[in-house]
Amino acid sequence: xxxxxxxxxxxxxxxxxxxxxxxxxxxxxxxxxIVAHLGISPGNLYYYFKNKEAIIxxxxxxxxxxxxxxxxxxxxxxxxxxxxxxxxxxxDTMWNxxxxxxxxxxxxxxxxxxxxxxxxxxxxxVEPLISGYLQALVDKGRLHMSAVDLKVxxxxxxxxxxxxxxxxxxxxxxxxxxxxxxxxxxxxxxxxPYLDEKDKETFDEYYSKKFQDMDW
Amino acid sequence: xxxxxxxxxxxxxxxxxxxxxxxxxxxxxxxxxIVAHLGISPGNLYYYFKNKEAIIxxxxxxxxxxxxxxxxxxxxxxxxxxxxxxxxxxxDTMWNxxxxxxxxxxxxxxxxxxxxxxxxxxxxxVEPLISGYLQALVDKGRLHMSAVDLKVxxxxxxxxxxxxxxxxxxxxxxxxxxxxxxxxxxxxxxxxPYLDEKDKETFDEYYSKKFQDMDW
Numbered sequence: 001x002x003x004x005x006x007x008x009x010x011x012x013x014x015x016x017x018x019x020x021x022x023x024x025x026x027x028x029x030x031x032x033x034i035v036a037h038l039g040i041s042p043g044n045l046y047y048y049f050k051n052k053e054a055i056i057x058x059x060x061x062x063x064x065x066x067x068x069x070x071x072x073x074x075x076x077x078x079x080x081x082x083x084x085x086x087x088x089x090x091x092d093t094m095w096n097x098x099x100x101x102x103x104x105x106x107x108x109x110x111x112x113x114x115x116x117x118x119x120x121x122x123x124x125x126v127e128p129l130i131s132g133y134l135q136a137l138v139d140k141g142r143l144h145m146s147a148v149d150l151k152v153x154x155x156x157x158x159x160x161x162x163x164x165x166x167x168x169x170x171x172x173x174x175x176x177x178x179x180x181x182x183x184x185x186x187x188x189x190x191x192x193p194y195l196d197e198k199d200k201e202t203f204d205e206y207y208s209k210k211f212q213d214m215d216w
Numbered sequence: 217x218x219x220x221x222x223x224x225x226x227x228x229x230x231x232x233x234x235x236x237x238x239x240x241x242x243x244x245x246x247x248x249x250i251v252a253h254l255g256i257s258p259g260n261l262y263y264y265f266k267n268k269e270a271i272i273x274x275x276x277x278x279x280x281x282x283x284x285x286x287x288x289x290x291x292x293x294x295x296x297x298x299x300x301x302x303x304x305x306x307x308d309t310m311w312n313x314x315x316x317x318x319x320x321x322x323x324x325x326x327x328x329x330x331x332x333x334x335x336x337x338x339x340x341x342v343e344p345l346i347s348g349y350l351q352a353l354v355d356k357g358r359l360h361m362s363a364v365d366l367k368v369x370x371x372x373x374x375x376x377x378x379x380x381x382x383x384x385x386x387x388x389x390x391x392x393x394x395x396x397x398x399x400x401x402x403x404x405x406x407x408x409p410y411l412d413e414k415d416k417e418t419f420d421e422y423y424s425k426k427f428q429d430m431d432w
Contacts, residue, residue, distance in 0.1 A: 152405035193409030
């Protein structure tokens with residue numbers, strides 16, 4: 001039973017850290033807060049993680065893995081509902097790890113290792129997948145984009161995904177329950193003008209209704 | 217002469233702070249660094265500013281004023297060159313105060329007053345001006361945007377402006393001399409699909425050349 005208890009403590013530390021980081025902001029949560037929240041001793045935490053950065057690194061790897069698990073696997077579908085679903089899933093995954101995106105500059109300036117990890121992740125993993133997904137839709141004639149359009153879109157889309165929660169919090173004062181859905185809508189709004197004419201109409205109808213239901 | 221010397225010290229503190237904040241990151245610059253850089257006594261600085269936050273607040277107000285001075289006054293022109301110029305000027309102004317945008321979350325989480333200032337600035341000043349500028353171009357028939365398109369664009373455009381420098385630094389590792397120009401191009405890329413067909417061609421020719429000259 002000892003092994004299972006160890007695994008359990010490791011996992012409980014991770015889950016408690018994600019929860020506290022998301023609620024209070026990573027910068028304001030120390031390992032002392034984490035052990036107090038769990039009712040364990042500091043020594044118990046340090047047995048698994050040498051410091052807070054090690055916990056963050058493990059969480060960052062989980063976020064990466066979770067996001068790549070579907071953006072790398074899902075075959076581009078040609079129905080509008082699938083694009084909505086795909087983008088919605090990106091925002092929902094980021095929501096679960098939103099503390100990362102609330103303070104990207106600060107987080108990465110404090111850890112060179114994490115900064116290197118995220119750079120490799122963005123350049124070598126996420127960007128090629130986004131480009132590939134778009135290119136497949138272009139090849140199928142569902143999107144009308146030049147090579148330059150595609151590059152511009154790739155940057156603007158990823159920038160919007162990464163900074164949406166920070167922007168929304170500064171603008172709205174707090175992150176509400178509709179934040180994720182509003183972020184997805186803005187990201188999809190980037191795509192809309194490139195849709196094939198016949199898709200545009202279907203999209204517009206669906207989109208305008210969703211958009212007007214939200215509080216901006 | 218005393219007044220002029222006083223004004224001079226006040227101004228020198230502001231200019232040195234902008235320079236050091238931009239070069240090293242605001243978080244890593246203390247009032248001690250500022251006085252050492254200027255060769256003045258700490259008492260001399262505290263005579264003008266009660267703390268670092270007071271310096272930042274003054275700088276933030278200057279940034280606001282500088283940006284509003286042209287986004288609020290320039291009459292929307294219908295030539296593509298004017299739009300390029302307008303967007304370029306936004307990015308250049310932000311470049312001069314880039315430390316603000318490298319760590320927006322951190323900066324505003326440490327100062328409630330600054331957070332309130334920026335919120336009012338975004339909601340009540342910048343957003344209406346951007347919307348007004350776009351609406352004027354729509355009214356003149358140069359942009360084809362529905363009311364929803366315009367709202368989506370307003371958010372995506374402003375989010376891109378605010379977070380571009382942070383995104384570029386994390387992605388490129390450092391901010392280079394072309395950062396401002398690349399940011400403008402991405403922001404203009406948001407506008408392109410809404411241009412009237414005959415403008416689109418002129419725009420595309422100009423844009424593609426500029427885009428391909430840059431290192432992405």
